[in-house]
Amino acid sequence: MSSVTGQVAYAGAPVAPKRANVFKRIFNHRNDYLYVLPALLVMLIVIAYPVYYTIELSFFKTPPNLQMKDKIFVGLDNYWAILKSDSFREVTINTAIWTVASTFFAFLLGLGAALSLHREFAGRGVMRAVLLIPYVVSAVAASYVWKWLYHSDFGVIGALAVQLGLSDKPINFLDNVHTVLPSLIVVNIWKEFSFAMIMLMAGLQTVPEQLLRAAQVDGANAWQRFWHVTFPHLKGVSMVTVLLLMVANFNSFIIPWIMTGGGPAGASDIWITQIYTIAFGRQRYGVASAYAVILFIVMMTLGYFYVKALTKGDESRAG
Amino acid sequence: MHKDQTGRFSRRRMIGLSVAALSAASMLLSATASFAQSVDLSKWSPEYIRSIAGTEEVDTAATCSKVVPLDYKGRLTYWWTGPNDASPDIERKINDEFWAAWKATYPNIETDAQNIDYNQLLDKLRTALLGNAGPMVLRLQILGGIEFSSKGYFQELKPEDVGYPTADFWPGAMKSVTYEGKTYGIPTNNETMAFIWNADIFKRAGLDPESPPATWDDVVTYSKTIHDKLGISGYGMVAKQNAGNTPFRFMPQLWAYGGSALDESSDAPTYESVGLNNEGTKAALQASYDMYVRDKSVPVSALTNTQNENQNPFIAGQLAMMIAHPAEYAKMVDLAGKATGADKAVADAVVANMRYGLIPEGPARRAVVFGGSNMHFIKNEYVDGGFDEQAAKAFACFWNSPEWSTKLAWTGSNPGNLAGFKTKWMKERLDTIKFLDVTTSMLPSGIPFPVVPEATEIMNIIVPDMLQNALTGKMTVDQAADDAAKKVEELMGGGI
Structure with a gap:
């Protein structure tokens, strides 16, 4: 294994201070840094400044009768106001359910689809294209279509349920505090599983065929071959897929906003819809910024793990 | 303060x-x-x-x-x-x-x-x-x-x-x-806005086809009668969260019963007192609760509906009455013009039976936004x-x-x-x-809605939330009204 060899080779060498090492590496790669400088500058303007301004704003009160330049410094009051509000607990629980359930089931469905499509069968190409449709359809259009499919009075799904005798009246998907979030999660899973499928299909290409054959020769059944050979090879791509899905779901706005606007009675309100309402419905940019900073911290934590998963082994290879 | x-x-x-x-x-x-x-x-x-x-x-x-x-x-x-x-x-x-x-x-x-x-x-x-x-x-x-x-x-x-x-x-x-x-x-x-109704539905439900409900209590009764006799929605309630449509439909009812958000319904409003927890507001909220929860005589989808979503059931003859914009008639004529086949006959019949009347009165007044x-x-x-x-x-x-x-x-x-x-x-x-x-x-x-910078939040967020809290059973009518009044008081007091 190259990484082990690398570690042995460096074991006897004098250990240089890490900081000096970093500067030396930057100096040695100065031309590379020059090449990425324009992109870095653009990112500073379009990402770093808005992030800085959001953090700054989170310490101010911005009532609707004052211009932004007249905002009032309130320290951490916005954060306390959020953390102690009744709605925060409810919205956080909704966000956790939304994110975890959407990610888990989208991944599971994507994995199933990827495994099915990995095998040769007639019409595989067509099936692959069909399963990709949810991913390429605009989220806004999909939300409106699903809203009508779910409609509590005239929805197709409710009408079908009545016709098939499954229910004596149309099912109330979106106008019930208990069913609205699961109904939205189903739409989100439908929209996202194709992404997991694509990622995992790419991952499946890296599973060595000879290992699978060898396992088969050794008497392993289909489940054992999947669990002991295929799945370990998918570990890296699965980690990245799950993290990307989680980030996307934490930030998911279109589906809940268009389909319910966070209602009824806040039952489908998640962090991002709450932030939008506070900022643009209530004009409380300070509180909304504080909320966004909390979300940002969560996202950065996920981002850290994402980068770590993505670059796993790179450092040892870079030497 | x-x-x-x-x-x-x-x-x-x-x-x-x-x-x-x-x-x-x-x-x-x-x-x-x-x-x-x-x-x-x-x-x-x-x-x-x-x-x-x-x-x-x-x-x-x-x-x-x-x-x-x-x-x-x-x-x-x-x-x-x-x-x-x-x-x-x-x-x-x-x-x-x-x-x-x-x-x-x-x-x-x-x-x-x-x-x-x-x-x-x-x-x-x-x-x-x-x-x-x-x-x-x-x-x-x-x-x-x-x-x-x-x-x-x-x-x-x-x-x-x-x-x-x-x-x-x-x-x-x-x-x-x-x-x-x-x-x-x-x-x-x-x-x-005014009140529109489908005269044919009224007739089939045994109501006077040429007379709209005179009071909001009548609206509750008419809605139930229509639903019970014909199995379709009576009144086109609109109660979506974060939607400007909602206060335009609910506030006339609230004012009619003697409620108010602040004191905008008085002759010389000062916007210093909150009326969302007064008896009038609670009576208006109770009327909505009776229609949505007790009688189930309004669309189930009222909680996610804006007025746009009520237009289709109305032109399809599945909704009997609603508060509507002056342009609603033109819109209905437009929709009927676009309908085809069997839908066309239904839509044309609805347009022919469409009637406009004054928005019903309440115990306090007749009101409209x-x-x-x-x-x-x-x-x-x-x-x-x-x-x-x-x-x-x-x-x-x-x-x-x-x-x-x-x-x-x-x-x-x-x-x-x-x-x-x-x-x-x-x-x-x-x-x-x-x-x-x-x-x-x-x-x-x-x-007019209260002329205060906080009006958008009160009308588009707090009032719809109050309705939703009551209609979903998350709170009782009294609790929903008190909760909304508390939010307005905090807001007007300069709360974060």
Whole structure:
């Protein structure tokens, strides 16, 4: 294994201070840094400044009768106001359910689809294209279509349920505090599983065929071959897929906003819809910024793990 | 009570509000005194509206030339919500005619006009003003302007500045452009909604097909009767969260029962007391609860519906009655025109059986939201490229003239300039637009939303939340009303 060899080779060498090492590496790669400088500058303007301004704003009160330049410094009051509000607990629980359930089931469905499509069968190409449709359809259009499919009075799904005798009246998907979030999660899973499928299909290409054959020769059944050979090879791509899905779901706005606007009675309100309402419905940019900073911290934590998963082994290879 | 600079009950604010109240009162008096010059609001009725229509000739170019010479050379930027693809054809046609006429009258004013979607205009404006990139002139929905007036973005502007007397505008409309005693705009158009019903459904349900429910209690009864006898929805309730549609439908009911958000339904509101937990509000909320939860006589989807979602069941004969915009009839005719096959016969029958009537009364009053839009001038420092006063005044004069104020409000509203009611175009509207006289007669029952910067939050968020909390069973009616009142008190007290 190259990484082990690398570690042995460096074991006897004098250990240089890490900081000096970093500067030396930057100096040695100065031309590379020059090449990425324009992109870095653009990112500073379009990402770093808005992030800085959001953090700054989170310490101010911005009532609707004052211009932004007249905002009032309130320290951490916005954060306390959020953390102690009744709605925060409810919205956080909704966000956790939304994110975890959407990610888990989208991944599971994507994995199933990827495994099915990995095998040769007639019409595989067509099936692959069909399963990709949810991913390429605009989220806004999909939300409106699903809203009508779910409609509590005239929805197709409710009408079908009545016709098939499954229910004596149309099912109330979106106008019930208990069913609205699961109904939205189903739409989100439908929209996202194709992404997991694509990622995992790419991952499946890296599973060595000879290992699978060898396992088969050794008497392993289909489940054992999947669990002991295929799945370990998918570990890296699965980690990245799950993290990307989680980030996307934490930030998911279109589906809940268009389909319910966070209602009824806040039952489908998640962090991002709450932030939008506070900022643009209530004009409380300070509180909304504080909320966004909390979300940002969560996202950065996920981002850290994402980068770590993505670059796993790179450092040892870079030497 | 907070006493910081944002507190609603600070001394400065109190003085401001007192001045505003006095101004509104004096405006009412002066307006009443000078109505002989234009129309007589004390006689306002369908008959009176018809009697004055077409009695006055106007020359818009001549009127505006007295404000700004027609050869003035300048530049104008303008944002408004105009007709879109979903608008009736006639609205788009009139819009085109207006811009052609403007160009012909003031050929040397270079104009950049942006027609921005209703739901996007406020957000776009807020963002633009932060970057000092606003337009010179702006037309905003009636509730939108006060936020920007209070923040100091708007210039003081009154009808006299562009050649028209304040007396020629509805006192309620003038109240909506007045903040702390100063006037910040000109009402461009005003409308009130009315009550529509399907006479055929009424007949089949054993109700008088030609009479709408007289009271809100009757609405509850009628809705239940229709649902029980025919299995379709009776009243088209709208209770979506974060939606402006909701207060426009619920507040008339709330005011009728004697409720209020602040004290906007009183003759001289001070906006200092909260009425969301009074007995009237609770009675209105209970009526909605009875229809949605107890009787199940309204659409289940009311919690996610805006008025748009009620149009399809109405034209399909699956919904009996609702509060509707003056343009609803034109919209229904449009929908019927697009229907095909068996749907066409149903839609045509609905249009033939469509009736307009006054919104029902409650124990306290008959009420409706006083709606419309206002025109504002943005201060020079917030305008992209600077403010051209003469160009802006010429445009405001032209748009708010009796002629164009009437034409631009053709199907959906009424002229903000009351002199428009006397023009031949008003007569043409009355002759061609069914039920226009009915919707117009609701205007004296109009109550404007509170003229405070917090009004958007109260109406679009707190009121719909209150409804949803009660209708979903998350809270009892009393708890929902108390919770909403508490939120308004915190908000008005300067809470975060």
